[in-house]
Amino acid sequence: MFVVVATAVAEVGRDHDYDWAVVEPSSMRSIIQLAGRIQRHRQCVPNSPNIMILSKNIKALLGVDVAYCKPGFEQQKDNINRGVLHLNQHDLTQLLAVDDYQVISAYPRFIEPDLKMLTFPSLEHRALIFSLFQDSNKKVEYWWLQPYLHLFGEYQSQTRFRDSRPQTEYHFFIDNEDQALSIKVRDEYSGDFVNKTELFHLAAIDNIASGNQAWFDCQYSAVYDELSDIFDKDSEQISELFGGINLNDSNKTPRFYYHPWLGVFEGKYRHSKN
Structure with missing residues (x-):
């Protein structure tokens, strides 16, 4: 048996093909990405569940107020976001519906859920809407409404994947x-x-x-x-x-x-x- 213990880097840019996985959650996107590395090439129909999603990550277990961030989309409540990106709890048994994880697919990423309810999938959609239209610090909405948006890298420059260190x-x-x-x-x-x-x-x-x-x-x-x-x-x-x-x-x-x-x-x- 060959066991890979990895950070979120295993979810992207890695052509891996695992038999099973245990996921420490950070975002719905993260879970979907890792699921894409299970039976990636062999595509054998499983006879039993082959992904275990932990109900909390290490930050949630430690009682951190903002647990699903870096990576993740949760943010501390402030005067700008007014708490729309702050989860009231961090237990995924309460934040994920059964249909969201019984068969994992990209469905929760492109089908907008009920944004009135703050769940794990809706948190991501709220964060995207907030970044594009409501975050006064980034002012992305001006660029988003331009007819030549595809010629600009403004949104990408304001939402860096990571801040590199020397x-x-x-x-x-x-x-x-x-x-x-x-x-x-x-x-x-x-x-x-x-x-x-x-x-x-x-x-x-x-x-x-x-x-x-x-x-x-x-x-x-x-x-x-x-x-x-x-x-x-x-x-x-x-x-x-x-x-x-x-x-x-x-x-x-x-x-x-x-x-x-x-x-x-x-x-x-x-x-x-x-």
Whole structure:
């Protein structure tokens, strides 16, 4: 069994074909997109339910006031939206009708529901109407009513898919002699690589359950050696060619955590002390 644990990136731009999925909800659009990755190519008629939609996401479980946002369309009540995009509850057993999830299709996306009732599908339609015609900060309505709307990118520029952060390219080097791992950045003026290993903290996984192990080779030195043989280059050249990773700039200390199984990640890391 091969299990993929992914963020919302698995819903778009990925030609995946899963047998089943467990969905942490963020929006109706998100659920529909992920459903499109179930039996995407094989299209075998299922004999039993093959998608489980959790009744709440992690924010809702933690009691956050605005739970279905980023990703999602819920917004905090303010003087502009007047609460039309703020859900009174976050339990999907109350926000989704049975017909909305028993057989998942794109139907809730293009058929306008009853907007008087604030449900999971209607939240998305309300958000679209608000963005196009009611949000005084964006003033999209002026552009929307123009006869040459298709020539402008105004709406797209005001509703960015994501706000990008500055990034730095790091390279994982394996020393030719002692096989030690170091992480470096190329100096933009000299072109030389500068050691930045101190920005990374080696994470540890405690108490791994019996029978669990990585399905791939976690020894980068072995992988680099194999690539060296294939391309007839030394490990330093292989590190430069294949060891690069772009990471968001951060002021945290340490900036990143690293584990051979999990790769590089930001955020909080807890480990048990013996």
